[in-house]
Amino acid sequence: MMPVSSIPVFDGHNDVLARMYRPGQADAVGGFLAGEDGGHIDLPRARAGGLAGGLCAIYVSSPTMRPDENGDFVAPAQPDALNDTMAMARLLFDLEARSNGAVKVCRSAGEIRRSMDAGAFAAILHIEGIEAVRADLDALYVLHQAGLRSLGPVWSRPNIFAHGVPFRFPASPDIGPGLTEAGKDLIRACNGLKILIDLSHMNEKGFWDIAALSDAPLVASHSNAHTLCPHSRNLTDRQLDAIRDTGGLVGINFGVLFLREDGVKNPQTPIERIVDHVVYIADRIGIDHVGLGSDFDGTTVPDDLKDASGLPRLIAALEARGFDADAIASVAHRNWLSVLERTLGS
Ligand SMILES: [Zn+2]
Numbered sequence: 001m002m003p004v005s006s007i008p009v010f011d012g013h014n015d016v017l018a019r020m021y022r023p024g025q026a027d028a029v030g031g032f033l034a035g036e037d038g039g040h041i042d043l044p045r046a047r048a049g050g051l052a053g054g055l056c057a058i059y060v061s062s063p064t065m066r067p068d069e070n071g072d073f074v075a076p077a078q079p080d081a082l083n084d085t086m087a088m089a090r091l092l093f094d095l096e097a098r099s100n101g102a103v104k105v106c107r108s109a110g111e112i113r114r115s116m117d118a119g120a121f122a123a124i125l126h127i128e129g130i131e132a133v134r135a136d137l138d139a140l141y142v143l144h145q146a147g148l149r150s151l152g153p154v155w156s157r158p159n160i161f162a163h164g165v166p167f168r169f170p171a172s173p174d175i176g177p178g179l180t181e182a183g184k185d186l187i188r189a190c191n192g193l194k195i196l197i198d199l200s201h202m203n204e205k206g207f208w209d210i211a212a213l214s215d216a217p218l219v220a221s222h223s224n225a226h227t228l229c230p231h232s233r234n235l236t237d238r239q240l241d242a243i244r245d246t247g248g249l250v251g252i253n254f255g256v257l258f259l260r261e262d263g264v265k266n267p268q269t270p271i272e273r274i275v276d277h278v279v280y281i282a283d284r285i286g287i288d289h290v291g292l293g294s295d296f297d298g299t300t301v302p303d304d305l306k307d308a309s310g311l312p313r314l315i316a317a318l319e320a321r322g323f324d325a326d327a328i329a330s331v332a333h334r335n336w337l338s339v340l341e342r343t344l345g346s
Contacts, residue, residue: 003325004315004316004319004325004328005312005315005316006050007050007315007325007328007329007332007333008050008051008052008116008332008333009049009050009051009052009054009292009311009315009332009333010052010053010054010112010116010122010291010332010333010336010337011051011053011054011055011251011291011292011293011294011296011336012054012055012219012221012222012249012251012291012292012293012294012336013054013055013057013126013128013200013221013222013251013253013293013294013295013296013298014040014041014054014055014056014057014294014295014296014297014298015057015059015128015295015296015297015298016032016039016040016041016042016056016296016297017056017057017058017059017088017091017092018057018058018059018061018088018297018298019038019039019297019298020032020088020091021084021087021088021091028091029091029094029095029098030098032095033095033098033099033102033103039296039297039307040294040296040297040301040306040307040308041296041297041307041308042308043099043102043103043121045307045308045309046121046308048308048309049307049308049309049310049311049312050311050312050315051121051308051311052115052116052121052122052333053106053112053115053116053121053122053123053124054122054123054124054294055123055124055126055150055198055221056092056123056124056125056126057126057127057128057298058084058085058088058089058125058126058127058128059088059127059128059129059155059298060078060080060081060084060085060129060131060132061084062155062157078131078132081131081132082132082139084132085127085132085139085143089125089143089146089147089148092105092123092125093105093147095123096123099120099121101118101120102119102120102121103120103121103123104118104120104121104122104123105123105124105125105147106122106123106124106149107147107149107344108341108344108345108346109337109340109341109344109345109346110341110346112124112337112340113337116333124149124150124340125146125147125148125149125150126148126149126150126151126152126196126198126221127143127148127150127151127152128151128152128155128198128201129152129153129154129155129157129159129164129201130151130152130153130154130159130161130186131159133186134160135160135182135185137185137186137189140186140189140190140193140195141189141193144193144195148195149194149195149196149340149344150195150196150197150198150221151190151195151196151197151198152197152198152199152200152201152202152221153179153183153186153187153197153202153206154201154202154206155201156201156233158176160180160182160183161179161180161182161183161186162178162179162180162183162202162203162206162209163175163176163177163178163203163205163206164201164202164203165201165202165203165204165232165233166232167231167232167233168231168232169230169231169232169257169263170230170231170263171230171231171232172204172232172236173203173204173207173226173232173233173234173235173236173239174203174204174205175203175204175232176203176205177203177205178203178205178206178208178209179205179206179209179210179213183206183209184209184213187209187210187213187214188213190214190216191214191215191216194343194344194345195344196216196219196339196340196343196344197210197214197216197219198219198220198221199218199219199220199223200220200221200222200223200233200251200253200293201233204236204239207239207242208242211242211246216246216342216343217243217246217247217248217249217339217342217343218242218243218246218248219243219248219249219250219251219339219343220235220239220243220248220249220250220251220293221251221293222251222252222253222255222293222294222295223235223250223251223253223258223293224250224252224253224258224259224277224281225240225277225280225281225284226239227280228259228261228276228277228280229258229259229260229261229263229277230263231257231258231263233253233258234258235250237284240281240284240285240289241284241285243285243289244284244285244286244289247289247339247342248289248339249289249290249291249335249336249339250281250285250289250290250291250293251291251292251293251336252274252277252278252281252290252291252292252293253293253294253295253299254274254292254294254295254296254299254301254302254305255295255298255299255300255301256269256273256299256300256301256302257299257300258295258299259273259274259276259277259302260273265300267300267301267302267303268302268303269302269303270302270304271302271304271305271313271314271317272317272321273302274302274305274314274317275314275317275318275321278290278318278323278331279321282327282331287327287330287331287335288330288335288338289335290330290331290335291331291332291333291335291336291339292314292331292332292336294308296308315328315332318331
């Protein structure tokens with residue numbers, strides 16, 4: 001067993017592509033590869049912190065929501081969503097192409113393992129909210145051919161497939177209706193294509209619709225325990241139990257507003273609050289169902305963690321709480337690799 005300090009992290013969610021896509025950057029790809037001041041992840045800081053890879057999300061920002069004649073907020077058309085999605089996917093492929101082998105876009109669990117062994121950053125292309133895809137799913141099939149291996153049908157807003165859970169505190173995740181008919185077709189298509197379905201940002205009715213329909217393990221890539229932090233984005237004990245029953249996984253989100261009992265966005269939050277959620281979920285459903293889902297570059301994380309280079313401080317905090325090397329390896333990367341292997345194939 002390797003020493004605890006050198007256990008690599010494979011992480012379930014980052015928003016580095018969305019950060020790189022924000023306007024005003026002359027060479028975001030070069031900045032990622034060489035290192036930069038802002039944000040949470042670049043290649044030098046990933047290496048310094050033992051971040052060996054993860055799910056890299058494409059996120060299309062929200063249009064202004066307007067109520068319809070019944071006062072319901074409906075999904076507006078997002079004509080630029082497909083082009084924005086293409087642009088962020090291209091950023092990842094450019095990263096791979098310009099990295100001299102230091103970044104690899106992976107399409108299977110075996111590719112992730114080989115990339116991690118070779119010291120390359122193993123990226124899985126993920127989409128968080130698929131406004132780019134119409135009900136005919138044409139773009140889904142093409143994106144899969146291009147390398148897409150994971151998607152959340154919704155971000156925290158409605159679209160033609162499902163209803164995302166809005167950010168509320170304190171609040172139950174049971175807000176809004178379940179999957180649409182197009183959403184059910186989408187789930188069947190993802191099962192057929194072996195695309196991971198991410199339940200983070202799904203409202204509770206949608207969660208249960210997917211639990212009933214999908215034949216894949218249930219995965220929430222970046223969500224926490226609702227009992228410890230009653231945010232609408234977190235998972236109830238019943239949801240946690242359903243994830244366990246399918247051999248699924250919860251990736252623990254480092255965002256302070258999803259960690260804290262008071263739901264306050266306070267960066268002066270100890271790293272130990274991340275460990276609290278690992279402990280709670282491991283105690284409830286077993287350590288094989290807990291991973292990490294940092295939300296780096298997408299949320300406010302504890303100042304003590306700072307960015308990807310701070311991951312060894314989280315590993316040390318897990319060790320201080322009594323996790324041995326085997327348990328830490330499970331949480332840090334092994335459980336993610338296992339669920340990806342069973343979903344994407346080896
Ligand atoms: Zn998210």
